[in-house]
Amino acid sequence: MNDVLVRRAQASDAPMMARIVSSWEAATQWIPVRYSTDEIAGFITKALPFREIWILGSPIQGYISLDTETHQIGGLYCRTPGRGFGKTLINRVKESRDFLWLCTHQPNISAQRFYKREGFVEVFNDHPQSIESLCEVRLEWQA
Secondary structure, three states: OOOOOEEEOOHHHHHHHHHHHHHHHHHOOOOOOOOOHHHHHHHHHHHOOOOEEEEEOOOOOEEEEEEOOOOEEEEEEEOOOOOOHHHHHHHHHHOOOOEEEEEEEOOOHHHHHHHHHOOOEEEEEOOOOOOOOOOEEEEEEEO
């Protein structure tokens, strides 16, 4: 996986990154689709000056978004899970850091398994009040 290009995202990358998110949403039965691909691209473009966003591959196979002030991973999306792309991106944001955290949706068991394999520990699990709510699981990593 070391031979795959990892670089900082640019505004021109936002449409492809948004397509990856939209594809994941469309394939995930429990996630509500609230925004169009163009709207998601707009959110990504607006976030670029304020977040550290890394992309992997050419064409883009995945990306990770990090708030460097709070150390929160705001998103990790890969076009094809299970190929090591997520691990490569996680390792990139772990560099020169000793703490990271994120929240994932409770039904996203595969993401939770992935993060735990990468050394994250579950610290909070918001159990549902109603069947319609998407509960959050907070995971943290320390070096």
